[in-house]
Amino acid sequence: MLLRRANFILISAVFICALAGNLRAQSGRVPPPAPTPADQREGQQEPVTVFTEEVRVPVFARDEYDRFDPTLAPLDVLVLEDNVPQQVRSVRRIPASVLLLIAAGGELNPAHSLKLSRAAALNVISSLRPDDQLAVMQFDNRTKLLQRWTTEKGEAERAVRSKLHTGSGANTAAALQQAASLFADQPPGNRHIVFITDGVDTPGRQMSAAELVRILSSDAMILGGRNGSAEAMRRLQATQVTVHVLSYTSFGRREIKERDKRSAQSTNAPPGSVRSSGVATAGIDPTMPPTMNRGGAIGPPRGDGITFDSDAKKVRKAYGKAMQRSEQQLKSLAAETGGLLLLPTASADLITAGGEIAQEIGTQYVVTYAPKRPLANSPATEYRRLTVLPRRSGLTLRSRRGYVTAAMK
Template sequence: MMTILPHLRARILLLLSCSIVLTLPTAYAQDTPAQAPPQQTKPTPPSPDDAGPDTDNGTIVLKKKKEADEPPPPPAPVAPKVKNPDNETFSLRVDVPIVNIDATVILDKTHQFVPGLKANNFLILEDGVPQTITSVRTTQTPITAVMLLEFAANSYYLINDMRNASYSFFRTLRPDDYIAVVTYDLRTHILTDFTNNKELIAQSLSSLVIPGFSDTDMFDALYETLDRTSRIEGRKYIILIGSGRDTFSKLTLDKMLAKVKSTQNITIFTISTGAMLNEMRGGGGPRELDYLQAQNQLQTFARMTGGLSFAPIFQGELPDIFSQINQSIRNEYILTYRPTNNKNDGTYRKVKVLLVDNEGHPLRMQDEKGKPQKYSVIARDGYNAKLPVE
């Protein structure tokens, strides 16, 4: 038996251990089946319907993006900051009334209009309280007037006086004046509506030949004329030519005066008929009292509206009378002020217009020779304040 040396045995053991280690990976590789390498495929682009993020197989699904052409939802409405109509801001409106007073200043002797007066020359007292005048202007405009004529079968003298006075006024008319002709006895008769045709007016006056009734219902006729004329815009005038007597009117004098007070922008001028007849009778007795009462009524109507009243005895006085009326109608001052009493209570306010100098004293006028001149200020004596609902 062969004996192996110790150093040789150690070398043989080392070689055997190395060969065992080298053969183990090969054997393991032979036992494991070979796997084909993964095939790389080119990704396909998504179709238009599948645009947007992909979805996986998990429990969370991402929604697709909405179509680009779909309009976005409207924004939430903004609460309006202004609640007033038309986006107007709230404001407090205070209705301060404005009063216009038509005033005429004429010389008593010549009946001429006095021009050139300023705001500081006028003093307006409303219920005794001085007012501050904001503006003064003068106007000269065509007139719109009603000739209200008493035509009744009571006296030839009265009819003759009426016809003379109406023709005298007719001669003073201008082409741009508008006149209506109305007569009254028991009833009111409109002969001509407002017109500037002088031929038509002349025909109406020439038709006054034969009266119908002897009654003179002046209150009813004046009330009806005021009511119709008040519907016309602007300044109007009533030329009342008659005796001033009233027989069977349905209205009383108190109601008539209330109507005159409540009617704005109408001035009444009165020309009394029968002054010569009263002089021939010698005056005195019931007829004299009746005549004086009639004159007082005519003067009251004129004074309350800022007009003038006349009682001519002779026909020759008529041209001067209508010259004065024309001076008063066609030339006037318009005074504007805001009343200190600004309540809209519908009450009647008494108004008085005075002329003063720079120191507040009554204004004095004189002619070229230094002689004092008397004058008259013609203006209505009051007005009705507005009501709260107006």
């Protein structure tokens, strides 16, 4: 009995082993090897990078009381690009990069004074925010960098006080072009030039009055002429710089009228009187003829002296007309870039204007949006017109008139 049971168990075990081997042979499948890290990486999908285009627009914001509005929000701003409404993404404030560009010539403008320009520039510096970047340049026939970018107001003030010196002549277009290049390493969105000038180019060398009158009568002497000013504007647009102009034009024309008035009074004075002699009432220069004072061969004198020479009067008249033309060009420059044009007519007003410009810079926001017409589909030189409007009552907004697509790519 025990022998029969043992045989049954042995036969059952052999049957089960044979059946398992048969099933394994029928499947024909070999278990796959464990995946390696390299195989796992190959199976993963590559991440997709999405590039979002963004246009940055400098916008100055003031409330109903003409003060800086600190509450500006995206819903308060309507941006039209080539008359197409855009969706504003953000409104933010960032530190400004401010370049002081100061004319050091101006020998033909009776109102121009480096002392006044220095005082106005110092007023700009002292009125800016602590984290704003500053740089200083002067120009005459050449452009010179006096102070590189710094957040230390003391460094900029020392440059204006000790390095700013009187020059000769003026090449305004070249100065603007070099100024634009200085912003290459500055953060975009809040870039400014404070341009202290009358906008008239002068040769800065001795020549006859007739030749000088001829030169001043040419439009080529206004902001570098058509080609020079066009190239300067192209570079300013490419770097998205806002230009604020502190102009000597109105002040200079006023001084010319005053000099002509004093000249006429002296001409009508009784023979033999001091006024008829042509001698300046404040300070006599014994080295000059009695009917002339310091001013050189290129034009009328500077300061409080009086000149009755008919050639000098012609030069003054030609320069006055040149300043009228340059004022229109400066107005266009400021409007196109979204800046201010200030036209003081007295020394105190000119100095105060520096602080006004700094306060205006302090009211700027950077408004951003993704253009509905992609920048990637446009040539780098394409110019797009901008209109920025307020969406709520009492709010006043001002911005540049447009931008070049290359500046946003």
